[in-house]
Amino acid sequence: MRVAGAAVAFAAGLWLAAGLPAAAQQQDAGDFTPPTPRVVIYPGDVIHDDMLSDLPADTARGVGPFAETRSAVVGKMARRTLLPGAAIPLAALDFPRLVTNGGAVKLVYVDGGLEISTVGMALQDGAAGDSVKVRNDDSGVTVTGVVRPDGAVLVSGG
Numbered sequence: 001m002r003v004a005g006a007a008v009a010f011a012a013g014l015w016l017a018a019g020l021p022a023a024a025q026q027q028d029a030g031d032f033t034p035p036t037p038r039v040v041i042y043p044g045d046v047i048h049d050d051m052l053s054d055l056p057a058d059t060a061r062g063v064g065p066f067a068e069t070r071s072a073v074v075g076k077m078a079r080r081t082l083l084p085g086a087a088i089p090l091a092a093l094d095f096p097r098l099v100t101n102g103g104a105v106k107l108v109y110v111d112g113g114l115e116i117s118t119v120g121m122a123l124q125d126g127a128a129g130d131s132v133k134v135r136n137d138d139s140g141v142t143v144t145g146v147v148r149p150d151g152a153v154l155v156s157g158g
Helices: 002-029
Strands: 035-037 052-054 104-111 114-122 131-136 142-147 153-155
Touching: 104 131, 104 142, 131 153
Parallel strands: 104 153
Antiparallel strands: 035 052, 104 114, 114 131, 131 142, 142 153
């Protein structure tokens, strides 16, 4: 019984030690400087590079996995309040909403060379690539479409 326990402990030690050199090299190279907010960032704010500063790796604190580079944060939207001096949890980041519930959106239908567009009211929030429901202002019909990067909603025929 003791031999099996020792073998498991030895294997776990080898597994953990295998990851140490890479982490040590990353810290030695100075690449690991997680970003922290320079100012308070509120939910719904889109994060820009000038809103961030670097946090020394040895002082990084936070719950769960956190952003390790600025590129993982810049352009994302805060889901909760982010405070200066603290690491930015990945769970606190989201893609910016291009469509907001109750907001006016452009509805676009494309079929070959034919393109029809009108205005509707979003019934859900959505980021680029999300499927959202929109009520057509002209007909009152609720349709489902995909949010395009320009904020318009592409609906398909059927």
